[in-house]
Amino acid sequence: xxxxxxxxxxxxxxxxxxxxxxxxxxxxxxxxxxxxxxxxxxxxxxxxxxxxxxxxxxxxxxxxxxxxxxxxxxxxxxxxxxxxxxxxxxxxxxxxxxxxxxxxxxxxxxxxxxxxxxxxxxxxxxxxxxxxxxxxxxxxxxxxxxxxxxxxxxxxxxxxxxxxxxxxxxxxxxxxxxxxxxxxxxxxxxxxxxxxxxxxxxxxxxxxxxxxxxxxxxxxxxxxxxxxxxxxxxxxxxxxxxxxxxxxxxxxxxxxxxxxxxxxxxxxxxxxxxxxxxxxxxxxxxxxxxxxxxxxxxxxxxxxxxxxxxxxxxxxxxxxxxxxxxxxxxxxxxxxxxxxxxxxxxxxxxxxxxxxxxxxxxxxxxxxxxxxxxxxxxxxxxxxxxxxxxxxxxxxxxxxxxxxxxxxxxxxxxxxxxxxxxxxxxxxxxxxxxxxxxxxxxxxxxxxxxxxxxxxxxxxxxxxxxxxxxxxxxxxxxxxxxxxxxxxxxxxxxxxxxxxxxxxxxxxxxxxxxxxxxxxxxxxxxxxxxxxx
Amino acid sequence: xxxxxxxxxxxxxxxxxxxxxxxxxxxxxxxxxxxxxxxxxxxxxxxxxxxxxxxxxxxxxxxxxxxxxxxxxxxxxxxxxxxxxxxxxxxxxxxxxxxxxxxxxxxxxxxxxxxxxxxxxxxxxxxxxxxxxxxxxxxxxxxxxxxxxxxxxxxxxxxxxxxxxxxxxxxxxxxxxxxxxxxxxxxxxxxxxxxxxxxxxxxxxxxxxxxxxxxxxxxxxxxxxxxxxxxxxxxxxxxxxxxxxxxxxxxxxxxxxxxxxxxxxxxx
Numbered sequence: 001x002x003x004x005x006x007x008x009x010x011x012x013x014x015x016x017x018x019x020x021x022x023x024x025x026x027x028x029x030x031x032x033x034x035x036x037x038x039x040x041x042x043x044x045x046x047x048x049x050x051x052x053x054x055x056x057x058x059x060x061x062x063x064x065x066x067x068x069x070x071x072x073x074x075x076x077x078x079x080x081x082x083x084x085x086x087x088x089x090x091x092x093x094x095x096x097x098x099x100x101x102x103x104x105x106x107x108x109x110x111x112x113x114x115x116x117x118x119x120x121x122x123x124x125x126x127x128x129x130x131x132x133x134x135x136x137x138x139x140x141x142x143x144x145x146x147x148x149x150x151x152x153x154x155x156x157x158x159x160x161x162x163x164x165x166x167x168x169x170x171x172x173x174x175x176x177x178x179x180x181x182x183x184x185x186x187x188x189x190x191x192x193x194x195x196x197x198x199x200x201x202x203x204x205x206x207x208x209x210x211x212x213x214x215x216x217x218x219x220x221x222x223x224x225x226x227x228x229x230x231x232x233x234x235x236x237x238x239x240x241x242x243x244x245x246x247x248x249x250x251x252x253x254x255x256x257x258x259x260x261x262x263x264x265x266x267x268x269x270x271x272x273x274x275x276x277x278x279x280x281x282x283x284x285x286x287x288x289x290x291x292x293x294x295x296x297x298x299x300x301x302x303x304x305x306x307x308x309x310x311x312x313x314x315x316x317x318x319x320x321x322x323x324x325x326x327x328x329x330x331x332x333x334x335x336x337x338x339x340x341x342x343x344x345x346x347x348x349x350x351x352x353x354x355x356x357x358x359x360x361x362x363x364x365x366x367x368x369x370x371x372x373x374x375x376x377x378x379x380x381x382x383x384x385x386x387x388x389x390x391x392x393x394x395x396x397x398x399x400x401x402x403x404x405x406x407x408x409x410x411x412x413x414x415x416x417x418x419x420x421x422x423x424x425x426x427x428x429x430x431x432x433x434x435x436x437x438x439x440x441x442x443x444x445x446x447x448x449x450x451x452x453x454x455x456x457x458x459x460x461x462x463x464x465x466x467x468x469x470x471x472x473x474x475x476x477x478x479x480x481x482x483x484x485x486x487x488x489x490x491x492x493x494x495x496x497x498x499x500x501x502x503x504x505x506x507x508x509x510x511x512x513x514x515x516x517x518x519x520x521x522x523x524x525x526x527x528x529x530x531x532x533x
Numbered sequence: 534x535x536x537x538x539x540x541x542x543x544x545x546x547x548x549x550x551x552x553x554x555x556x557x558x559x560x561x562x563x564x565x566x567x568x569x570x571x572x573x574x575x576x577x578x579x580x581x582x583x584x585x586x587x588x589x590x591x592x593x594x595x596x597x598x599x600x601x602x603x604x605x606x607x608x609x610x611x612x613x614x615x616x617x618x619x620x621x622x623x624x625x626x627x628x629x630x631x632x633x634x635x636x637x638x639x640x641x642x643x644x645x646x647x648x649x650x651x652x653x654x655x656x657x658x659x660x661x662x663x664x665x666x667x668x669x670x671x672x673x674x675x676x677x678x679x680x681x682x683x684x685x686x687x688x689x690x691x692x693x694x695x696x697x698x699x700x701x702x703x704x705x706x707x708x709x710x711x712x713x714x715x716x717x718x719x720x721x722x723x724x725x726x727x728x729x730x731x732x733x734x735x736x737x738x739x740x741x742x743x744x745x746x747x748x749x750x751x752x753x754x755x756x757x758x759x760x761x762x763x764x765x766x767x768x769x770x771x772x773x774x775x776x777x778x779x780x781x782x783x784x785x786x787x788x789x790x791x792x793x794x795x796x797x798x799x800x801x
Contacts, residue, residue: 062698064686069766143763149740150723150765237741243724244739277599278607286617308726308761309737310744313643317636324628328621335620338592343608345601356596363588367581374631376566376638377574379735380559383726383761447559449730451761454769456684458700459693 016516025120028112029516030097035414036119037094038407042486044086044126045400046479051079053476056438060469062459072455073141074133080144084261085168086126088395091403092264093118093175096203099410100179102507102514103197105188105523110181118174125167132157143453145254146221148235148246152228162225169214176210179203188506188522194285197505201288202267205295209256209263212299217253220246244309251302259298262362262394263291265402266333269355271505272409273337276352277344278502283336290329290336297326307378316375323373327366334363349500350424354405357397357432365393368443383453386446392439396475397432404431404482411485412495416513419492423485430478437471560731563752563777567733569638577631584627645747648715650708656718656725656738656760659767663706666717670790676770677701684770700757705774709783710753718744723765729758729775737762750777 017023017032027033054075058066067075097115101108109115132139137155140146146161154161183204187196196204223234224246233239235246266287274281281287303311303319311319337359346352368390372378381387404427411419441464446452450461457465495512510518561571599605651666657673664671676684680699683690692698708714718727720738728735736746750756758773778786 062692063688063690064684066686068686069769073763073766073768141766147724147763150763153723153765237739241741243741278601279609280611282610283612283617286612308735309739310742313640316639316643320635320639321632324632327628328624331624332617332621334588335616338588338595339613339616341592341595341599343605343610344595344599345605345607346596346599347601356592359592360589363585367585370581371574371577374573374577374635376570376635376642376733377559377577379642380570380574380730380733382735383728383763444557447557449560449728449758451728451759451769453763454759456692456699456769459695459698462693 026116028108028116030101030109030112030115031414031514031516033109033115033119034094034096034098037090037097037122040119040122041087041089041091041094044082044090047130048079048082048087049476049479051075051082052472055079056469056472058455059457059465061466062457062462064456067455069455070138070141073143073453074139076453077140077143078129078133081129081140082126083395084144084257085165086122088261088399088403089172090122092203092206092261092399093172093179095199095264095268095403095406095410096175096179098414099507100182100200100203101186102413102510102518103200103505104183104186104191105506105519106182106186107517107519109178110186111178114174115178118171118178121167121171121174125164125171128160128167129164132160135160145247145250146224147250148224148227148243151224152236158228159225162221165221166218169218172210173214176207176214179207180211183207188519188524190524194288197267198270198281198284198287199264199267202263202270202291205291206260206263209260209295209298213253213256213260216249217257220249220253223249244306247306247309248303251305252299254305255302256295256298258391258394259294261399263294265358265362265399266291268402268406268409269337269358272351272355272405273340273359275409275500275503276349276355277341277346279340279344280504281336282339282342283332286332287336290332293329294326297322297329301326304373304375304378307375308382320373320375324370327370327373330366334359334366347501349408350419350421350428351405351409353425353428353432354401354408357428358401358405361397361401361432361435362394365390365398368393381446383451384446385442385450385452388452389439389442389446392442396439397435401431404428407482408485410507411489412499413507413510413512413514415489416495416511417490417492418495418499419485419489423481423488427478427481427485430481431475434471434474434478438468438475439471441465441467441471562731562733563750563754563756564732564748565751566638566642566748567731569641570733573631573635573638576634580627580631642746645715645745647713648747649712651715651717652706652708653717653719654706654727654738656720656722656727656764656771658722658765659760659771661702661706661727661771661773662721665787668787668790669794670787672704674702674704674706674774676772677703680770697757699770700759700772700774702772702774705755705776707776707778707783707786708750709780710750710777711780712783713747713749715745715747718746724762725760725764725771726762727758727773728761729756729773731756732758732775735761750775753777753779 058072135156140154140157140161142151183200226232227234227236233241235241235243270281301323304323372381408424445461445464450457497511498508506523559571559574561568653664655662660673660675662673679695683692683695718736718738720740725738726735732748734746734748736744754777756775760768760771
């Protein structure tokens, strides 16, 4: 079958990639578009990271050393917007583009032209967003949550902020539609839904979340736009509006958004841990149910971001209980990963190292999440550095580590060569040490009373801030090792088709590097799977 | 620079039991509810530690023993209904054990009936205004001069040389010890939040909305906090200071304000 596909490929050389820049501008190939997404998100990761280093440099010691408070606020706002919408989300969409057709035995994404469009919107959106740094009044400085009335004090950047958010949403919605249509219609004949790999499953659920909530965000920011320019008063108390309503709408988007950034990470880790434990994933079906359950709960917990806005008691209790419930399906996932390792035969290549750190450190972020769910305690934690520590634990050693794991895991399939394992391990250990040095002390800062989003702080917070800043600098520099790995990715030994010793799934049945067109005739999923045993 | 190098989970645990170290853990505070909040925080923390020991323990055993390099042969199992039911049910029970006391504290937090004293706090970019509803007292409370002089970029003043850098105001809010103080919060411009950790109070000040919260401080002293909701460029420079004084001192404080009011009125 595989050789047949390869021969077919040879006969159709004219279907290969076009030459020059046109290949990338007009491409409808899922692998090219996946590569574009991944490279774009890597660039954004460094842009957002540079902003994080501006923040951490200023916070290294008390007093103002480098920037003014206005610019500091612009940095915190832009750092978050770029990392959320520019780095983490496009990176997962890139992985989806590359891997989902390969994992389900489809020749390409279902809607290839829309696929091209949904990617090429992104550079435009982020050029607009980044250009606001040079506008009168500077970039948006009201936090990525864009709470009114503060966001309405933004200078000339304001409509550009709204428009760029619209474009990012448009791109995400199109990407999500494409992924759903591909998964539901283009699976190999024998791949039933419950047989799909976990990465495909988690992306299917994520794509539904995206379609459900991105329009809500678009609506919320459009209301901001009309409040500012067209005389409406959705969120203006003076005109009879309600500033808190924005927060409800925003977090109705914002909480599912959190799971949009972590569910595909769950999928990645669920592919990698079985591979390097040489054992099937424990409780595949319960993983699917747990992910669906998390997705459902994500719609009914939004106001736990708002325990201090003055909700009625019944509302606070409801959102506290619903939030605590999320710990159950999330726990199931973690227990299943540990059970997958149990009595396996583990080896510790770079993707496995990142995945193990993911399980360990994401769980720590989960613990602080559980603490935050307890409403009376949350009133103390809210808007303090404890929250900053919490969401960075689930996003950096959570989502970002899963992305790194995925990159190392599939890189040989993409390039046809093994990456430098020693550089990969160095990248892992430096990242793992510095990420903890950066974010662990923030728990203490928050508990001791340091609010978030401040450019300067009382002197008793000096020691932990200094530690966090050193850690951030180290973490930032560590990521340059990843760039080195990518630049030398084609210098290593030739990768075999299966790459690893015991991988499962259709993507390992195609040659390495994966040819430009794969699965032009659908594979027999069940037969391929059997052949691994 | 580094005076407190303890940087580990046991560090937080230790601080919890010693409970005096302000820099590592949530303060127990000086109200009944701040103590309850602290206890809730510690209870959930210890549950997390316990769950962490079990989960990470199993993971660690696996990482050490079930290695290919030690000749481990992979088992074939891929599910176990008993295990899956157990690790769904047990967390539910633990959550219930957390939820009940948390709900109990939450209900108390929301009960602001029958206050002894009502203060209206109005937030401005970037200062607070306090009005004592029944006493005809009102004043603004802004960052004190010493911090104000040191806060600028290139000010040449070492923040470490300023007492209570960024945590002191020109005129603090003064309340009597043991009195139930109801705080009504609103804002004149954008969102702000009134936060004093030792009182376990954090509530948003929102334009067009009056929010309500309360505290009863059991110990006299000076308690400091900061604005907790991003409110623009000087968000980091609008501290909150509450002085809890003995009831007779409070009456004297009210009296001086009344005299001052009378003097101002006479001059007009």
